[in-house]
Amino acid sequence: xxxxxxxxxxxxxxxxxxxxxxxxxxxxxxxxxxxxxxxxxxxxxxxxxxxxxxxxxxxxxxxxxxxxxxxxxxxxxxxxxxxxxxxxxxxxxxxxxxxxxxxxxxxxxxxxxxxxxxxxxxxxxxxxxxxxxxxxxxxxxxxxxxxxxxxxxxxxxxxxxxxxxxxxxxxxxxxxxxxxxxxxxxxxxxxxxxxxxxxxxxxxxxxxxxxxxxxxxxxxxxxxxxxxxxxxxxxxxxxxxxxxxxxxxxxxxxxxxxxxxxxxxxxxxxxxxxxxxxxxxxxxxxxxxxxxxxxxxxxxxxxxxxxxxxxxxxxxxxxxxxxxxxxxxxxxxxxxxxxxxxxxxxxxxxxxxxxxxxxxxxxxxxxxxxxxxxxxxxxxxxxxxxxxxxxxxxxxxxxxxxxxxxxxxxxxxxxxxxxxxxxxxxxxxxxxxxxxxxxxxxxxxxxxxxxxxxxxxxxxxxxxxxxxxx
Numbered sequence: 001x002x003x004x005x006x007x008x009x010x011x012x013x014x015x016x017x018x019x020x021x022x023x024x025x026x027x028x029x030x031x032x033x034x035x036x037x038x039x040x041x042x043x044x045x046x047x048x049x050x051x052x053x054x055x056x057x058x059x060x061x062x063x064x065x066x067x068x069x070x071x072x073x074x075x076x077x078x079x080x081x082x083x084x085x086x087x088x089x090x091x092x093x094x095x096x097x098x099x100x101x102x103x104x105x106x107x108x109x110x111x112x113x114x115x116x117x118x119x120x121x122x123x124x125x126x127x128x129x130x131x132x133x134x135x136x137x138x139x140x141x142x143x144x145x146x147x148x149x150x151x152x153x154x155x156x157x158x159x160x161x162x163x164x165x166x167x168x169x170x171x172x173x174x175x176x177x178x179x180x181x182x183x184x185x186x187x188x189x190x191x192x193x194x195x196x197x198x199x200x201x202x203x204x205x206x207x208x209x210x211x212x213x214x215x216x217x218x219x220x221x222x223x224x225x226x227x228x229x230x231x232x233x234x235x236x237x238x239x240x241x242x243x244x245x246x247x248x249x250x251x252x253x254x255x256x257x258x259x260x261x262x263x264x265x266x267x268x269x270x271x272x273x274x275x276x277x278x279x280x281x282x283x284x285x286x287x288x289x290x291x292x293x294x295x296x297x298x299x300x301x302x303x304x305x306x307x308x309x310x311x312x313x314x315x316x317x318x319x320x321x322x323x324x325x326x327x328x329x330x331x332x333x334x335x336x337x338x339x340x341x342x343x344x345x346x347x348x349x350x351x352x353x354x355x356x357x358x359x360x361x362x363x364x365x366x367x368x369x370x371x372x373x374x375x376x377x378x379x380x381x382x383x384x385x386x387x388x389x390x391x392x393x394x395x396x397x398x399x400x401x402x403x404x405x406x407x408x409x410x411x412x413x414x415x416x417x418x419x420x421x422x423x424x425x426x427x428x429x430x431x432x433x434x435x436x437x438x439x440x441x442x443x444x445x446x447x448x449x450x451x452x453x454x455x456x457x458x459x460x461x462x463x464x465x466x467x468x469x470x
Contacts, residue, residue, distance in 0.1 A: 035446035036191030041323040047375040049332030053394040054381050059415045060095050060110040068415040075383045078339035094119045098408045114346035117354030125405035131412040133437045134393040134430030135165040138461040142420050157390040162376045167208035169457050179324045180211030181455030185447050186322045187213050197318045201326040202304040221303035285317035294358035301329045302352040309359040336387040370400040381426020393428030404468040435459040436466040444469045
């Protein structure tokens with residue numbers, strides 16, 4: 001029955017809508033159902049292709065910057081050749097002064113000038129950075145990596161597999177993501193009567209949002225997916241015989257006359273019926289969305305985040321005290337043209353995230369919604385000429401007033417080769433697992449210890465979470 005239900009969830013979303021170390025500590029706590037009081041939302045911004053962390057959180061103290069510029073001399077020359085000059089010149093970088101500055105022994109860090117909005121959020125305490133995050137099976141040292149004497153994630157450095165591992169702790173072929181598992185916990189707690197609208201994606205039936213109970217509802221930048229043929233017949237409803245034509249077509253897609261005995265066919269028919277009704281329910285709610293004063297940029301990420309903000313604005317009508325959203329942009333596989341392409345991508349992240357935060361200010365939800373970035377992997381510190389190659393660990397942003405902002409959490413490895421986190425060519429061995437990154441967000445979201453262990457299979461192998469919520 002479970003296999004049939006999973007097949008049904010995939011078929012209904014892809015078919016109809018397409019047509020339209022902590023273990024000992026945690027075990028000491030009693031198990032209770034997920035807390036669903038109030039409203040909270042998580043928003044995952046996935047940067048497809050593997051964003052270069054070395055070219056995002058940049059070195060700023062003179063010694064580190066000079067070594068970075070030496071290693072990346074070919075890339076720095078290409079930045080210098082841009083029409084506006086080099087955005088990687090030290091004088092143009094935006095220095096960060098974190099509250100935990102003393103943790104880095106005099107080392108200093110900066111963001112590129114294209115991320116001035118996120119720099120402002122960091123300075124105001126509304127954003128934090130978690131350094132060197134990546135998939136791990138268990139804690140891993142450089143010696144263990146060199147000797148191949150510890151378990152490591154399967155199929156490292158592969159785009160599809162590492163995207164999947166980020167989302168589910170397993171390579172491509174996994175069934176459930178930790179976002180979906182978080183939503184399952186909300187549903188199983190009895191905090192909601194159904195799983196509809198718990199997880200929402202702008203890109204399709206994403207693994208990250210798929211749980212055993214929950215499945216992602218798809219909302220594009222123009223609203224929910226629709227059956228174009230049904231929309232076509234709706235235009236005839238005011239004409240003679242038009243209403244009958246529309247109702248016949250609607251009955252067909254709702255499978256009103258379906259009476260076959262095959263269980264899978266019956267389930268698919270029921271899913272089609274439910275999907276049409278769910279789309280209409282969402283449309284009725286979204287017609288009452290808030291008009292934001294925040295100026296969302298016209299780029300793809302900006303419009304996805306606008307759609308998320310609009311959906312959050314009708315949370316009361318949708319009746320869900322917890323929601324998880326997934327948005328994404330591509331273009332980060334910068335094997336070439338990095339000096340030309342990455343600044344524009346940084347701008348897209350910055351303007352979209354900043355506008356989204358402003359929309360939360362307007363709704364009074366800055367402490368109730370947490371946005372975070374994720375990506376396939378980081379990239380090598382070594383350059384290949386005009387770009388960089390696939391890495392492993394990477395640095396990520398967490399935005400919202402619930403997080404302990406103005407902090408850089410974790411270990412920022414040296415911008416050099418041969419250190420304790422260097423797997424070769426400046427490819428970073430993660431010092432923070434995805435589970436350690438996700439656990440404090442799940443706890444803030446309301447999950448208990450048992451639910452966190454169920455959602456994050458490798459969590460028990462790690463000793464402490466990576467970031468702090470206030």
